[in-house]
Amino acid sequence: MEVPSGSELLEVRTIDDRIVHELNTTVPTGSFPGKINASQICNWDRVIKNWIAQTSSVNLDDLTLLKEVRKEQTKLKRMQSELNVEEMVNDRSWKVFNKCRQVHFKPAKNE
Known part of the structure; x- marks a missing residue:
């Protein structure tokens, strides 16, 4: 010390x-x-x-609002998670595609 x-x-x-x-x-x-x-x-x-x-x-209106906010936060987190999964699948798919087909065909990568 x-x-x-x-x-x-x-x-x-x-x-x-x-x-x-x-x-x-x-x-x-x-x-x-x-x-x-x-x-x-x-x-x-x-x-x-x-x-x-x-x-x-507790005000009932605030409780209802709080429940709605939590529902929307849950939806947002789920959609962010799905987006992350889609990005990983897309990246992996492009890697596999490019590895197997690079000699014959090269399409433009859409992001």
């Missing part, structure tokens, strides 16, 4: 100091209970739960 340089250590230490400072100024302690409204600052849990509830509520 490579030893970090002095500037990298200083940068990491600065980030660490900022985190500690932010925690010290936002988390209510006994020394300054009246200066910070804890319910206003410590509402991240409520915000996350609210976001999850809003995201989890």
